[in-house]
Each structure stands twice: as C-alpha cells, then as structure tokens.
Amino acid sequence: MAERMRVEAVAYSYDETPVLQELSLDLHSAKFYGVVGPNGAGKSTLLKLLNAYLIPQQGRIFLDSRPLGSYSLQDLAREIAMVPQHSHYFPFTVEEMVLLGRTPFYARLGQPSAEDKRIAAEAMELTDVSHLARRLVSELSGGERQRVTLARAFAQRTKILLLDEPTTHLDLEHQIKTCRLLKARSEEGATCLAVLHDLNLAAAFCDYVFVLEQGRLIREGVPAEVFTPEVIEKAFRVSVPRLSHPVTGRPVIAP
Numbered sequence: 025m026a027e028r029m030r031v032e033a034v035a036y037s038y039d040e041t042p043v044l045q046e047l048s049l050d051l052h053s054a055k056f057y058g059v060v061g062p063n064g065a066g067k068s069t070l071l072k073l074l075n076a077y078l079i080p081q082q083g084r085i086f087l088d089s090r091p092l093g094s095y096s097l098q099d100l101a102r103e104i105a106m107v108p109q110h111s112h113y114f115p116f117t118v119e120e121m122v123l124l125g126r127t128p129f130y131a132r133l134g135q136p137s138a139e140d141k142r143i144a145a146e147a148m149e150l151t152d153v154s155h156l157a158r159r160l161v162s163e164l165s166g167g168e169r170q171r172v173t174l175a176r177a178f179a180q181r182t183k184i185l186l187l188d189e190p191t192t193h194l195d196l197e198h199q200i201k202t203c204r205l206l207k208a209r210s211e212e213g214a215t216c217l218a219v220l221h222d223l224n225l226a227a228a229f230c231d232y233v234f235v236l237e238q239g240r241l242i243r244e245g246v247p248a249e250v251f252t253p254e255v256i257e258k259a260f261r262v263s264v265p266r267l268s269h270p271v272t273g274r275p276v277i278a279p
C-alpha cells in the first residue's frame with residue numbers, strides 16, 4: 025500500500041545548529057506510530073514539519089505523493105489534525121474550543137451546523153470532557169485541557185493525527201484511554217503519530233516506533249526490535265535490563 029506521508033532527506037535548523045538532519049521516513053494508513061527520543065532530539069520539530077507549520081530547508085515532504093506545500097491550509101486541516109504540546113487557550117468554553125475542530129468544514133465566517141455540534145459532542149464524550157462543556161478552558165487543570173485539545177483533534181475527523189506528548193499531563197486511566205483511542209483510530213484506517221515520553225506506553229500500544237537522537241533517526245521498527253537495552257542506552261544513556269510484559273510479551277522498560 026502506498027504511503028500516506030513521506031519525509032525525504034529533510035533537514036531543519038532554527039539558527040545555525042541543525043535540529044534535524046537527513047531525516048527520511050514513511051507513514052502508512054492504519055498504523056499507530058510512536059516517536060521517542062531524549063529532550064531536544066527534534067521530535068516536536070518533526071511534527072511541526074509534518075503539519076506544514078514549518079517548511080524543510082532541505083529535502084521534501086509529501087502527502088499522498090503531492091508536496092505538502094501544494095495544499096491549501098484548509099485542505100491540510102481536512103487531512104491532518106495536530107495536538108500540539110502547548111496550545112493557546114483563548115477565553116473559550118470547552119464546547120467552543122472543540123467546535124474549532126470543525127471550522128475546516130464550514131464556509132468562512134459560517135456557523136457550525138447541528139451535525140458539527142453532534143460530532144463535537146461525540147469527541148467530548150470520547151475524551152471524557154462532556155461534563156466540562158460549559159466551563160472555560162482557561163480554568164481547567166492541565167490534564168483536562170489536554171483532553172479538550174484531543175477532543176478538538178478528534179472532532180476534525182481527519183485520517184491523519186499528529187500528537188505531541190498527548191499523555192504528559194494525564195492520569196494513568198486517561199493515558200491508557202488515550203492510547204486505546206489512538207489504536208482504535210488506526211485500526212479503522214487512520215495514521216496516528218504520537219511523540220511519547222513514556223516508553224512503556226509506546227511499547228504497549230504502538231505498531232511502529234521511530235527513535236530520534238540529536239536530529240537523526242537512529243532506529244525504527246516494531247517495539248520488540250526498537251526497545252532493546254542497546255538502543256535505549258544509545259538514545260537515552262541509561263542501561264536497562266531486557267524485560268517483557270508477562271501477558272503481551274511486549275518490551276517493558278524499567279530501570
């Protein structure tokens with residue numbers, strides 16, 4: 025099956041120091057991808073490039089074999105939803121914020137339809153924020169806000185979801201719930217790519233993992249191939265024993 029997105033020999037730097045170098049990877053439909061790596065490895069930069077928020081200084085990025093730069097912003101928003109690490113929270117209610125995910129689908133300055141509201145309500149239900157619908161986003165806890173941002177992305181109903189540390193502020197129940205939702209979306213055909221700091225979540229839920237270190241892709245593959253003591257030592261400079269989950273057999277990463 026043809027890839028949905030292709031990153032070809034991409035390089036990016038904010039100043040003279042390269043942040044990403046010679047980066048190539050393919051993303052397919054019906055897969056949940058994890059991106060892991062130490063702080064500063066270039067993970068967020070990669071997501072911003074995939075979302076066309078940044079433009080590569082070298083190399084190319086394609087969506088369905090067409091250069092990313094050839095899409096209008098509205099067309100891109102119908103294909104790709106992004107959950108950024110930090111969002112700006114305007115004085116919106118939760119429901120208004122989630123409805124923002126529907127704006128690519130209605131005419132400029134138009135109003136959300138009953139169908140848009142139904143889709144937003146469904147997304148709020150999925151991420152457990154329905155009971156907060158009338159509250160101001162600015163008055164929520166970090167984890168509640170993260171679930172609102174996730175609901176907004178789900179409301180966009182795109183076949184590609186890019187998520188930058190979507191579980192960081194979440195409690196254990198919601199970390200697992202979020203990963204299950206992403207897995208379910210990918211099983212329905214979506215391409216999900218999440219930067220995850222929790223290697224155990226990545227090992228448990230992702231189909232395929234990319235390991236970034238100092239702007240380079242040092243390893244990619246299924247969790248069992250990627251989460252070896254050797255790769256973890258190289259990427260994170262910590263030594264860990266080789267452990268696996270007693271039920272699933274997937275790698276477990278513990279000091």
Ligand code: ADP
Pocket residue numbers: 038039043061062063064065066067068069070
């Ligand atoms: P990660 O997500 O893996 O922690 P980032 O992609 O956020 O890494 O950052 C990679 C490097 O780029 C870091 O050294 C960071 O300081 C630098 N960087 C990120 N954003 C900017 C920016 N807007 N201006 C200058 N440097 C930046």
